[in-house]
Amino acid sequence: MKRCAEKLSEHGHSMTYEIHAKDFILDGAAAFFGPPSLFNDWPVLGEFDGAIMNPPYFKVSKASPCARVMEEVVHGQPNIYAFFLAGAAQMLRPGGQLVAITPRSFCNGLYFRGFRHWFFEKIALDHIHSFESRTETFRDVLQESLVTASHRLGKPSANVTVSTSNGLNINTAKCATLPTAMVIDNSCGHANIRIPASREDQAVAEVVESWPHRFPELGLRISTGPVVMFRATDFLLSQANGKGTAPLLSVFNVKPFRIEWPVIHKKHPTAFKICRDSQRLLLPTRNYVLLRRFSAKEERRRLTASCLIASEALPPFIALENHLNYVYHAERELKPDEVYGLAALFNSNLLDRYFRTISGNTQVNATEIRSMKLPPLPTVAGIGQKVSGLASLDCNAVELIVLRELGINPQLCAHLLEGTLFSHT
Ligand SMILES: C[S@@+](CC[C@H](N)C(=O)[O-])C[C@H]1O[C@@H](n2cnc3c(N)ncnc32)[C@H](O)[C@@H]1O
Numbered sequence: 001m002k003r004c005a006e007k008l009s010e011h012g013h014s015m016t017y018e019i020h021a022k023d024f025i026l027d028g029a030a031a032f033f034g035p036p037s038l039f040n041d042w043p044v045l046g047e048f049d050g051a052i053m054n055p056p057y058f059k060v061s062k063a064s065p066c067a068r069v070m071e072e073v074v075h076g077q078p079n080i081y082a083f084f085l086a087g088a089a090q091m092l093r094p095g096g097q098l099v100a101i102t103p104r105s106f107c108n109g110l111y112f113r114g115f116r117h118w119f120f121e122k123i124a125l126d127h128i129h130s131f132e133s134r135t136e137t138f139r140d141v142l143q144e145s146l147v148t149a150s151h152r153l154g155k156p157s158a159n160v161t162v163s164t165s166n167g168l169n170i171n172t173a174k175c176a177t178l179p180t181a182m183v184i185d186n187s188c189g190h191a192n193i194r195i196p197a198s199r200e201d202q203a204v205a206e207v208v209e210s211w212p213h214r215f216p217e218l219g220l221r222i223s224t225g226p227v228v229m230f231r232a233t234d235f236l237l238s239q240a241n242g243k244g245t246a247p248l249l250s251v252f253n254v255k256p257f258r259i260e261w262p263v264i265h266k267k268h269p270t271a272f273k274i275c276r277d278s279q280r281l282l283l284p285t286r287n288y289v290l291l292r293r294f295s296a297k298e299e300r301r302r303l304t305a306s307c308l309i310a311s312e313a314l315p316p317f318i319a320l321e322n323h324l325n326y327v328y329h330a331e332r333e334l335k336p337d338e339v340y341g342l343a344a345l346f347n348s349n350l351l352d353r354y355f356r357t358i359s360g361n362t363q364v365n366a367t368e369i370r371s372m373k374l375p376p377l378p379t380v381a382g383i384g385q386k387v388s389g390l391a392s393l394d395c396n397a398v399e400l401i402v403l404r405e406l407g408i409n410p411q412l413c414a415h416l417l418e419g420t421l422f423s424h425t
Helices: 002-010 024-032 065-069 080-091 113-122 199-210 276-281 336-346 349-358 366-371 377-388 395-405 410-419
Strands: 048-053 092-103 123-131 145-152 159-165 174-179 220-224 245-249 271-273 282-284 288-292 305-308 317-320 324-329
Touching: 024 065, 024 080, 048 080, 065 080, 080 092, 080 113, 113 123, 174 199, 199 349, 199 410, 220 366, 271 276, 276 282, 288 336, 305 336, 324 366, 336 349, 336 377, 336 395, 349 395, 349 410, 377 395, 395 410
Parallel strands: 048 092, 123 159, 245 317
Antiparallel strands: 092 145, 123 145, 159 174, 220 324, 245 271, 282 317, 288 305, 288 324
C-alpha cells in the first residue's frame, strides 16, 4: 500500500489507506449476507467502488463459520476463494469493479454451478486473462490461474474480452472480444465459462457446438469403472488364472485406440477374481470405449480413449478400475464402427482443443462428456469405419479422417493437423 501511495504521489495523485487486520469473510462480508435483522436492512446495498484481490485458495468444510455466512453461495465442496469473490460482489456498489486472480476451477463443473449462477446474477464479466505457460507464471500453483475483471450490475456486458499471454509478458497477449453468450455458455443451465484462447479455438467451439445432439440424446451413456482398488483387495490377482478370472483394466492399460494388457508390474494386480461376491464389480465383455479419467499435466492430450471390442477370444467379464470411464449404449450394444468413431473423436486434436476451452482441469469428467455435443451416430460410425481400416493408427491419419468426415473447413484443418504433429505421449 505504501508503494501504491508513493507511485500515485509521483504522478500528482494522493492516496490514503487503512489496513484492516481482520477476517474478510467473517468481519467484512458477513454484514452483507444473511437475512434482514434489526441491524441490517435487506438487501444491504454495496458501497465500494472497487475490489482488487488475490484471495487464498483452499477447500473449506460446509460446517465452517465462513460457509455458514455464505450459505446461499455454498454448493458441494466450497473453496474459500469463491467466498472472497462472492463477498466482493455483494460489497460493491452498482457499477463497482472487481479484479481478481483466482484458480480457473470455478469456470466449469458441478461444484461451482450454484456459485456461478449466484455470482453472474450480480456481476457482469468484462475481461478474462489466462496464461498459456503456467510453469513460468505461477511456479508454485498447480491449478491454472486466471485474472478476471468484472463489474457489479448495472447492466450486463454485451461482450467479454478474452486474452492469453505466454507467461508473464502480458504486453504480447493475444486478445479477442467475444459476445458474452459465447463465453458464458448457459445452454444446458450450467453457466460454464469457456476460454477460447485463439481465433482457432473459437472456430473449434463453434464447430463442436453446432453438432446436433448431446451425448445422451444419441442413446450413449458414460459410467465410471466400479472397481475401487482398496475396497476390492479380496478379488485382486497379480495374474490371470483361467476361466475364473477377468482382466483388470486401469489407466495405464488404456492407450489411444488399443488396450495393452497385461502390463506386468510388481505393484499392480492385472486380474480380478470372478465369484458371486465380485459380480457387482464386473462388467459383461461388450463393445465399449474406455476413457482415462485423469491425464498427467505433461501429457499433450486431455483425453485418451481405447476401443474394447468383444470377441469370443475374450473372457466373458472384465473389471474396470474407477480411474476409467466407459461409454456404452443404453439400449443395444455399440457397433465396432461406432466404438472406433467415438474413440477417434475423443483422441482427436479437435476435441482436445475444445476441452481446453471449456476446462482448465486435466481431468475430463463424465458430466462434461454427458453435456457435450456430438455428430449423428452414422457420421461417427463412418469415421470409425475408415479409422479401423487404417493399416496403422497414426495420429495424423486419424485426425485427417475425423476432419474430412466432419467437413471441417481447410484453414481450421491445417491448424489442427499441425497440432497432431505432437502426438500422444
Ligand atoms: C494468495 S495470498 C495473497 C496475498 C497478497 N494479497 C498478494 O497478492 O500478494 C492470500 C492472502 O489472504 C490472506 N487470508 C486468508 N484468509 C483470509 C481471511 N479470511 N481474511 C483475510 N485475509 C485472509 C492470507 O493470509 C494471504 O495473505
